[in-house]
Amino acid sequence: MTDPISPSLLEAWNTYGQYLAYAIAGVGVLILLGHYLKLLTTTDAKSKYDYINMHEINLLWYGFLLILIGASLYANTLRANTTWLWFFVWIFVTLMVSMIVGVVIQNVLKFYYPFFIEKRLKKLRFTPRISPDGRKMKLLSEEEEDVYLDEGMQAEEDAFSVDYDVWVDEVSGYTKIEKYNGRLHALQCSECNYQTLKIDREEVVQEATTTEEGELMKYYTCGYCGHKERKSFSISKLRSEEETTA
Template identity: 60%
Template sequence: MEETSMQSFETWNTWTLYLAFGLAGVSLLILLGHIIKLAATSDSKTKYDYINRSEINILMTCSVLLILAGGFFANSTITEINIMWLFVRVFVTVSMGLIFGVIIQNLLKFYYPFYIEKRLKRLRYKPRVSPKTGKPMKLLSEEEEDVYLDEGMQAEENIFSIDYDVWVDEETGYTKIEKYAGHLHALQCPECNYQTFRVSREEILQAPSVEAEGELMKHYECGYCGYKAKKTFKIAMLESQKTESTATA
């Protein structure tokens, strides 16, 4: 009976050790794949979208796998066990896993966005290279880019739902238009200083017309401390209609 019990412990210890190494290996492979994909992606906009869409989720997945690996590794050296000792082991392992999980989640949710926002900003405004000449292209200002945007694109920019960057090769006229979410990233909360201050909803107080600008109100809410604020923005007059009425006159 004692020999069977020892064999059971050895089997348990062996398999938990295998699981620990396996989970840690999968975590490292996922992280390595992420790093390789970033290194292999040369287009700044493609890299921007990938980081913005996937990086935090990938890091969270790797962290969870490492926490599970640590839990199995900590339980791979059992030599004797009873009901009380089993309860204590399970309780301590789960508790430590939850503590580490909450710490990592908070780091990724409240601190990491400061770092990722800087990287995304560098990628967004990194000079694009023209495929026609191989030279850096010019990023147009908000006023200059309207010539290259259709009415729908301009309307999206006017209500701040979408932001477009227009890059132009001044030598050949080649144009590249990149699309970004207007309020995709969280701002720094004025109350708690975490970068968790987001637009919760928008409402148009006054629709723009040919004669007058419109007015938009944005409602902000902090995802961490719950602080709320609102701010009004002007919406440009309807450019195309304004031009038509002027031409007719």
């Protein structure tokens, strides 16, 4: 282990190791550039909302991870003369440093970055939509939008699993309905204050009738500290046949 590494072998390792490091880090950079290019070229607010909500954190993690692996590999190709012992010691040290940096990046993306994303998503969701005629559209209230939603859509909203936004051009009458999944968003945990509280399951405690509201219980678990809590929501009364046909 204390014998020096052959200069030709070390030179080959340094050369091809650097090529591999450049390739790995390059893929990471391409992932990040592709992500930001996608954001720049996506003009529709709802499409951008869905893309950020579904992919941004994962793409940032993959990109940074590959860059970190490439940098770690590159750091192990800079030694001109060394022994096998110090070669493996250097690999071990860079591996440990890379793991620490990786854990820090992962925790930032998992526990802090969602606060930033949530602000961007809210801005995208409530940015006024533009009709094909170039006019700003109006976002209807919960009461106003029911006219534009069929019974299935209203049932989804009553169950709090889906939320619909209805935008209307008040001049032409052009309507745009956007669907948002209520289960994808994490809430702020009351124990650790991280935005990592997500729905585990839902339970209908009491079915709604035409005369009484129902009750829906949602059970949440924090992905960081494990805190559990539940919240009760009311389910709107069912419409009677007379109201439906009216």
